[in-house]
Amino acid sequence: MTAVVGLLLVIPLGAVALTLLLPKLVWRRSVSLIASTATLIASVAVLFGVDGDGPIIVNVGGWEAPLGIALVADRFAALMLSVSAAALLGVLIFAVGQRDNDRAFPSFHAVYQTLAAGVVLAFLTGDLFTLFVAFEIMLTASYVLITHRAGPEQIRATMTYVVVGLVASGLFLVGIGLIYAATGTVNLADLSVRLAEVDPALRTAIGWLFFMVFGIKAAIFPLFFWLPDSYPTAVAPVTAIFAGLLTKVGVYAIIRTQTLLFPADKPSTPILLIAGLTMVIGVLGAIAQGDIKRILSFHIISQIGYMIMGLGFFTVAGIAAAIVFIVHQVVVKTVMFLVGGLVENSSGTGRLKEVAGVLHKFPVIAVLFLPAALSLAGLPPFSGFVGKLALVQAGFESGRWLVVAVSLFASVLTLFSMTKIWSGAFWGTPTDNLVRAPAATMVMATGGLVALSLVIGLAGQPLLEIATRAAGDLLSQESYRAAVLVSGS
Amino acid sequence: MSPVLAITAGALFAAGTYLIMQRLLTRIVIGLGLIGHGANLLLLGSGGPPGAAPFTDQAGQAMSDPLPQALVLTAIVITFGTTAFLMALAYRSHALTLSDAVEDDQEDRRISEANRRSAA
């Protein structure tokens, strides 16, 4: 099984090398599609293996942690890997189906697989500095993807994205420097031991620095501004995969470091405050927009608030709920942007004032949109409901009524915003610009992810069980340390 | 970490921060470069007091901590890559708009200004 974990990195990176070398588009496509499929299979295999037999540790190069770098595939990582791999594959099929992407940009597949490699490494690494490297891989790939085919407007948007990203990277390095200065290690398991010996005030301060640094990537309040300005400018599949994955990697890093390195034993009021503000400001931002992709971009932010809220309770139930919510969001957010892409692809615009009646002209797009939108709003029986109910119950168990009330209120506003898209773009007399029927491949790719989101909803129980075990692992730092610092191959 | 090193790193951060909070991408690139230098200095200093260069044949002497050096090296390389990309971006921006200034987001401005009008 350790070999499979190694493969998870070799597959996308090998695909990067191959797609750079292969001269024919059809070969590059094949390699990329095979690689993403293999990543998905390997991720699911790791998930089942890990859930049954406990975390898999790979000491890269054969050197034991903390000298070498450890890859740690525990339940949380494996869950994130699996759902991300599914989203990556779905979006890749969509991108190939849309045809313009990899024709106009010969290196599209290389960069896409680089992004995949960065995401995989971020989930797997048990080393703080390697996490930095993983972020850089992922972000550099995203810089390239977002500037691809960029006109003046996109270049401007990209600058905001790139500059904020690089500033965050600099601050991440400061955090690593501080933590190494205080402890002399960058291995996460080792750090969880040594940080306990550090002065509590300083530890708390460093914890908050990391929270905020990852918070920039995760787009929490008040660090999210870059997101709605930049995401909507990219081509549909790129925005979709950004929306589905990138901010969630930030949330993953927050949850991983806060539970392992800076654990709390009671609900954190400041974190819950940030969560509440993120939800509300995000959803209000969505209401103010008039363009599908921009509306959805603000919803990314709003939904991040729910995940942070789950963390803020610092209970097994809360973190399990957050994990379920992330899993659901990865899929649903990707789908929503793909549907937005389908609308744009058909009409050439995503502005609600300029497109209407998609339901009548291309009902299949509406059929894909509806379950995803209802899921986003947290309505049953869709996947969002499972996560939201779990969060609500966890919140009441922790006695944090206010933030739960805020989250429910934000749900109503989310519903409002979804009906705005539905009523504006899908209902009404079809506009004349609805001319291009969506390609079958694009519909299938989106449909596959919609089906996955339905499955996530229906399989709420097994998912919640795994998430609960994962949350249990996260809150008992001892098991992580024991696995990394003693065993391994 | 020696106070001198810490303050130098801080000064580099301050200068870099000042430079990035404006619009011209060339200045921003320089600012980011300074921030990168500051971070690298901090990382290097986190290894403790200076010593001899870390080679195995210098056993016996007090040796600098090699790990932060390796980390800094990786960070320098990564910064090199992103800087190259940023320069291309500035170049591209200039070719498209005859300026490397980062303009405000138009959609955001539209909403802000609609507000201002309705408030007025």
Added chain:
Amino acid sequence: MNVSLLTILSAYLAAAILIGVAPTRFRRSTIATAAAVMVGTLVWVLDQAGSVVNGDVHIETLRWIPSLSVAFELRIDALAITFISLISGVGLGIVAFSGAYMRTKPRFNRFLSLIVMFAGAMIGLSATDNVFGLFVFWELTTITSYLLVGFDDEKAGSRSAALQAVLTTGLGGLALLGGLVLLAQAAGTASLAGIVASPPTGIVATVGLSLALVGAFTKSAQAPFHFWLPGAMAAPTPASAYLHSATMVKAGILLLLRLAPGFNTASIWTPVVVSVGLATMVIGAWRALRQTDLKLLLAYGTVSQLGFMTALVGFGSPAMLHAALAVLISHALFKSALFLTVGAIDSTAGTRDIRKLSGVGLQHPLLALTGALAAASMAGIAPLLGFVTKEAAFAALIDAQKWAPLAIIAASSAATAAYSLKFWWGAFATKPQSPEHAGGDPAPLRTIRTLIAAPLILASAGVVLGLAPGIVDRLVYAFAPGAKLVLWPGWKAALAVSATVVVLGVIMHIKRESIDRAQQRFVGGRLSRISADEAYQWTIVALNRVADRITGVVQHGSLPLYLAVILTAVIAAPMVAFGFAGGVPTLPTGPFSLPEAGMALLVVAPALAALRVSSRMVAVLLLGAVGYAMAGIFVLYGAPDLALTLLLVETVVIAIFAFVLSRLPRHFEIMVWRIRSAVRAAVAVGVGGFVAAAALLASGQRNPGPSPSAAYRDLAPAAGGKNIVNVILTDFRALDTLGEITVIATAAIGVAALISGFRTPVEEAE
């Protein structure tokens, strides 16, 4: 018959999907499918009724998320049986009517699919005992009703009415969810029957109950949430007849009926529920009298009747619950019949406006009879079911000596009788020729005949059940044992009230013009300006404005400002946390080395100089100077590899930079700053100070434990190298290096894509 309710629900889902995807030409088959499912349910429910009426309760369970106590525990009791009968019985009528009424519409199958989907959700809702399962079905009815209200989506009015309905009931739904979670946690069970069996008390339970009540009130269009229901009349008439009279709006009453046995003693129950119910009854009746659109008249009548039922449930005694359920049944029958009658009139006369309609009764006497039967039941005229049930309510109120509520209810009932008369008169009477009269062309007689069948049967059901109230009585009795429903109660006070109500109603109808004037005068007054509908509109406008304001301020679009906010937040959070945790900054200590200080000066000086220069090229050279001085520090710190690397990097970067700059203007353009340089300086000094102070504090913590450098030195030879840094990079931490070259490779691709990606949109020839 051994069919489970879950099977039936699956049949609804399957039928809805089949009908939804069926091509337009299969209209007859889709109608048959929908009807078959409903007939099947009706047969099933009649089969179950026998044992349920005798007190048996069938339970089926489908687990979904046991960890969150979410399950579909179906509890088939008297209440469920009553509702399922109504849903499938009325539903059958609706399907039949829709087939005749709108079969020719191009999207008929989609409509029918939604109706079937809704019916399934409603059946699930009526039988589910698990509170979260209940919520699932509750929201399903919200979604399907949203799609039905907005069915004629080309009309902006339909779209906004749909939005209004979904927002109001959606808000209520989330209140309900919160309430149910609280009640379930307070009671320790998610079973509604379990909660009611041992109702929790205390503040949590009270909050939970209040939230659940809000949910019920929004769904059942109770004041002040009643405004969405008349708006929902934008739906096609069969959908209005089904959702907004017979079934969905009763979901709130159903919830109240289920909660009442456990919570009718709770301190908030009776005062809140009764006063909301009475207020709604009065408002609805008042508004109904003023309508000239037949459909709107019925809609406000529905609001009023729902208030009636709510008030009865609010009293909570068995007799009152008994009466409430009886009223609910009779209302479902006569109101659906009346709506369908309006649909038929609309089809034949082309209008629903009382002021324009004339002579329809003479043209279509059978339709007039249907309307008469149903309207009489609504008015409470013997021997119809409406009379029997209203009589039961009056009797219960008199027995309980609730005189003030009785007076209000009686007055509203008189108004009900009045608008019933107005309805029939307005729809069917031949009125003196008015200038506005513009009746459409009469539809072919055959169409009308098919349209009459469904409402006639539903209206006749009111007659049959009124003459033989025992059937209703047995159901109601199984739910809440109490007084029996009888057709002829004898000469008692309740009968007097009933009679007075009807007489008053007739007088009100005769004096309708003066009443209308009185209402007009009142409308001019201050009170009527407080309209719930306007409050809703105002809320939406305010919400949009707040969203625009806040977003306009937060998302201003300026990168420099974003960076200032982000940087401030990032450094403020740890500093505040440090202060709150009681951290004390310590003064820096450590060796002072002169060469280091010298090199530091060489680093800082050009960095500060770079802040002010106006030439791009000079700025770049200053950056290079910083880099070279950094290399000097690296040498001092025993890092020759770093020094060498940095020297090379800086050289290459500056060369490339210089090349790029040769194509840009030599000097920086003069820009208008959005932030003053004082602010920028403050943020910059803050960030720098934070970094320096944090670095000093952190390195003061270093535990003199075993140094990792020693371990690397010991193991490096095994890895085959003397240069420990390089061995770390290519061996111990080779993964980082692999990642680093991936970044480099991607940057290379990015540079190429940025610059030449533009010119060659087609694949490059290799």
Added chain:
Amino acid sequence: MNVRQSLLAETGSRTVVPTIFIVSLFLLVVGHDAPGGGFVGGLLAGAALLVVFLSGGRNEVRTLLPLHPRSLVGLGMAVSITVASLGLVFGSSFLDAGKITLDLWLVGEISAGSSLLFDVGVYLVVVGLVATVLMELGRPEESAS
């Protein structure tokens, strides 16, 4: 640039460039024991390309490169990843480089084995980046659209 200047630059680069290339290879090889390594070596080779670029322009760089820059980057990635995955193939761990000796067909004195090969990958990628930048920036300028 007049003829004399360019001639001077060209002869200069003719002698300087090969020297830098050789030094860069040297740095690559000795990296495991002395300051140097794949990145520094690659960067120095890039500097050589820079000299060529400044004296001879874009086409000169193009003729000097054995491969298209993108292929150079791809090849570098391929080499490093192959070395990285050898560990998986041979049954030990991912990136388990030190334990596999590939000196069957390598000259005896370079016995550092796969570690060096890994660094060759790094070297190629870095050269590829610098080459890309030069090739792209050196394109004839287009007017703003």
